[in-house]
Amino acid sequence: MMNEHHEEKNTILPKLEEFSPVFEIYEDQSSQVTSNDECDNSNEDISDNDTKQSLPLLTHSNDEIQEQSDDDFNEIPFDAKEWFVHDATAGRVRPPRQNEFLYKILEDSRYSSSISWLDRNEGLFKIHDPKRVAELWTKVKCRQTSATMDYDTFSRGIRYYYKTGAMIKTYKKYTFRFKKPINSIV
């Protein structure tokens, strides 16, 4: 039963560049944004520059992670439209899927205290603060549910990607791994 991940050793791993610009974040798609009323940021001018910041693509050490306090996370301004992705197939901008969300948050150094790459070349990452990542996902998804999103629910969503082939099991605590370039799955 525990042999599955051993087989992955021989899998051809995606190169770094395959993980890189997998999302076309909206920049000039303002007229194509879809949304709902509860989380409607789409009618605002989204041609601003808040999504054009350059994000360092670094793997963070545990020491660096420790330096960032909980307060730092809470002070990060949330803007739903910042998370939207351009769906080339549908030709419109939409909220991200869970694997897309994970990739985006991993690439954003502001959240490195909550989630970071362990080995970016292999798509391996670890969640340091499951509760906060789940809470952020709830906000990004803008989904109206009665229950609060917890890590168990959040991780079940990730495990759904094992079936689709987007993720590989690691059997390690809070640790997940992308298998393929995300844009090849979406």
Place this chain on the structure above:
DNA sequence: GACCCGGAAGAGGG
């Protein structure tokens, strides 16, 4: 106890 795993059913959107 906390986490991992996956089945099953259902919700919500396209």
Place this chain on the structure above:
DNA sequence: GCCCTCTTCCGGGT
């Protein structure tokens, strides 16, 4: 109505 993507619940394993 169908399909996709989760969300929720749950039982079993580590």
